[in-house]
Amino acid sequence: MISFIASEASDKANEIQKKGEEEFSIEVHRLITEQKEKTRSTYERRVKQIETKYAIERSMAINKQRLEKMKARQEVVMKVAADSRAKLVTELASADKAKPFITKLIAQGLLMLLESEVTVRCRECDVALVKSCLPGAADEYAKLIKAQSNATKTVKLVIDEKKYLDPAPQPGKETPSCLGGVMLLCADGKISIDNTIDARLNLVMEQDKPKIRSLMFPVN
Incomplete structure (x- = not known):
């Protein structure tokens, strides 16, 4: 009887240990999965931020270049107008x-x-x-x-x-x-x-x- 009780206790202990190990394994897997997902989300968010920042900086650089080009062209056109005025003044002095x-x-x-x-x-x-x-x-x-x-x-x-x-x-x-x-x-x-x-x-x-x-x- 004592032997039977000891055997039952041993089996129960093994079952509890096995269940504990399974639960531990599941919990570890869950934590690893969550951490991987968190790391992946953080990485994707960071990549998105970098891409957005790059796109904004690129757009600003293009706009700045376009504005500088427009300004340079406008200055040339204004120079043509100024030269034309000066020439008219000279010619009409007569x-x-x-x-x-x-x-x-x-x-x-x-x-x-x-x-x-x-x-x-x-x-x-x-x-x-x-x-x-x-x-x-x-x-x-x-x-x-x-x-x-x-x-x-x-x-x-x-x-x-x-x-x-x-x-x-x-x-x-x-x-x-x-x-x-x-x-x-x-x-x-x-x-x-x-x-x-x-x-x-x-x-x-x-x-x-x-x-x-x-x-x-x-x-x-």
């Missing part, structure tokens, strides 16, 4: 070239207004020059109207001596300035045509900007 140029600017403005009375505004230093252009501009306007519509149309032109355009630009000064040209007004100043050299140059630069860029920065 009355022989300035008079026909101003005459055409006035005539073009008159064709846009089609009014019988128009006030011409200019720089104070150009009053004498612009006055000398008025008869020729009125005649050219009348001839163009006659040629295009066979209508007879005249215009009365007067110089605005109450208000002038901004003066010529001064080296080293950032004050408002004007390269020359004229502004035409009618209906008590409610309607105006800006035919200053500045406005015309800005218009040409804006319209021809794609062409200028293609010439200055050809795509290989």
Whole structure:
């Protein structure tokens, strides 16, 4: 009887030990699996963070390069505009070239207004020059109207001596300035045509900007 009880106790002890070992093995496996999963998740998260950081830095670098390229191109275009202004100032310093140029600017403005009375505004230093252009501009306007519509149309032109355009630009000064040209007004100043050299140059630069860029920065 004692032997039987001892045998049962031994078997029970072995069973408990075996079960304990199995549970221990399962727990160890669970802990290892959890740790592996945690390590894998941490690694994947870290990799994702590195990839995201790299993508952001790469995008920022590309944008910075693009902005620097755009800035450099804009500086070149502005240099072209500045050189054009300087050349115009030099060429129009001669009355022989300035008079026909101003005459055409006035005539073009008159064709846009089609009014019988128009006030011409200019720089104070150009009053004498612009006055000398008025008869020729009125005649050219009348001839163009006659040629295009066979209508007879005249215009009365007067110089605005109450208000002038901004003066010529001064080296080293950032004050408002004007390269020359004229502004035409009618209906008590409610309607105006800006035919200053500045406005015309800005218009040409804006319209021809794609062409200028293609010439200055050809795509290989």
